[in-house]
Amino acid sequence: MICLILQLIAHLNADVxxxxxxxxxxxxxxxSIRKLIWQGNEEHDVLSVDWNEEPYPFGNPNADELNVFDKQGLSITSDTIAIKDYVDNQMPYKSKNQYEYYKTGLYEFQAAALAAYYGLNIxxxxxxxxxxxxxxxxxxxIPPVxxxxEILPYEYPAFIVGINDWDCYQLQHEQRHCKTQCQNxxxxxxxxxxxDLLISVQRSYPSSxxxxxxxxxxxxxxxxMSSQVFYGWRTDLQYGLILLQMVREPNDQDEWILxxxxxxxxxxxxxxxxxAETFPDKATAYYSTEDFPPVPPEDQKTGFNWKKFLWLLLIIPVGGFFLLWFLYYACCDSGECCGCSWTTVEVHPV
Structure with a gap:
């Protein structure tokens, strides 16, 4: 009997x-074919993360207050968040995929995830x-079956597809093909x-x-959760835990606002x-603070822009030649200098 009780306790502890x-x-x-693939035959294909164990990248879970955007030093409010003016999800102005992108809250969630993990407000x-x-x-x-x-993009919102900045991918392709270049x-x-981020969609999760x-x-x-994004908390002496939330709602003019x-x-x-298996460094947003394209990745790695260097090697000699040519003829045009002399021909009437 005692053994059965111990086994039951062990089973309950395992479930917890x-x-x-x-x-x-x-x-x-x-x-190339816009196919999401999962190979579920190896242990590596699934990462199991226990939220009841350290580390806690975004702060102490026992703290009286926490804001996940503080991790990368961002101040995200209703006035500063970049998406505040881009939350209208109304059809027929939006396609089915875009409508669901907004309706499910996935749009706000992706923006919040980039802000929390990469320090990007885009x-x-x-x-x-x-x-x-x-x-x-x-x-x-295994065996192959x-x-x-066919799926719709919002049904499998995997981060491996990438999130592209509106400053880069602006207008759609005429045939709705995936473009390979930014607008510029x-x-x-x-x-x-x-x-680099992984995503998990939990169903009927017992956590209250x-x-x-x-x-x-x-x-x-x-x-x-339920088209709402929760990004932190504060503790109130009277009411206890109060969660910080961002959500898209209609205002008095039936306009959607964040x-x-x-x-x-x-x-x-x-x-x-x-x-993120390895927490990323803070990133730099495309066109966030500069009016010219960012340094290409290959130049960022070397710290030296070889393309500009080669252009200088070509431009300096050519430019120097034309400068000397200009000075030479400008000087000669004034009369005798630089070894030049002019022969003046006088014409007398007969």
Whole structure:
């Protein structure tokens, strides 16, 4: 009897331990055919992360207050967040994919994830999301079983597809093909972020206590639930845990605006989170502070711009030659100098 009781306790403890784990699938993305691929045959294909264990990248879960945007030194408010003027999701102005992109809160979640993990305050491109997101999904199984199927981009919002800056990917391609260049001709990669992040969509997750909610936010950063993004908390002496929330809501003129609110008494059941196996360094946004294209990645790695150097080697000699040529003839035009002499021919009437 005692053995049965001990086994039951061990089983219950195991269930509790499993309830604190979130699984992240490692996908591959074939951008040429816009297919998202998951090979679920190896342990490496799924990363299991326990939010009940350290480290907590975004801060102490026992703190009285926490804001995930503080991690990279950003001040994100309703006035400073870049997407504040780009939250209108109304059809028929938006396509089905773009409408769902906004309706589900995925748009705000991606912006919040980039801010929390990379320190980027940018506007994700809805056109890139539609033109370049996955439209096929396949699981590579053993033994192989044909299972490729059509999907919509918002159904599998994997970060490996990338999030492109609106300053880069502005207008859509005429045939809705995925463009390879920014609006000004720069490579599309210049405005791409977030490919290193993993994403997990949890269904019916048993997490309701204040302690659990705080640990999930401190572990994963922004949390998307019911089209709302939760990005931190504060503790009130009277009401206890108060969550910090951003959500898109209609105002008195039926215009959609982004509001920053506080909420109490909420359970995290169905939610979406991101995760970085190695926390990234703070990134620089495309065109965020400069009026010219950013330094290409190959030049950033070497610290020396060989292209500019070669251009200087070509321009300086050619420019010097034309300068000497100009000075020579300008000097000669004035009369006798630089070894020049003019012969004047006088014409007398007959």
């Amino acid at each position: 331990a499993n309830d604190t784990k979130v699984e992240f699938r490692r996908y591959r993305f074939d951008s 506007v994700p491109s809805e056109n890139y999301f539609e033109d370049c997101g996955p439209i096929y999904y396949e699981e590579e199984l 044909p299972n490729s199927r 001709g720069d490579p599309i990669e210049y405005g791409m972020y977030g490919k 206590s204040a302690d659990h909610i705080k640990k999930i936010i401190a572990k994963f950063g922004p949390v998307l 509001t920053f609110n506080e909420m109490m008494d909420i359970n995290f059941t169905d939610f979406t989170v991101a995760y």
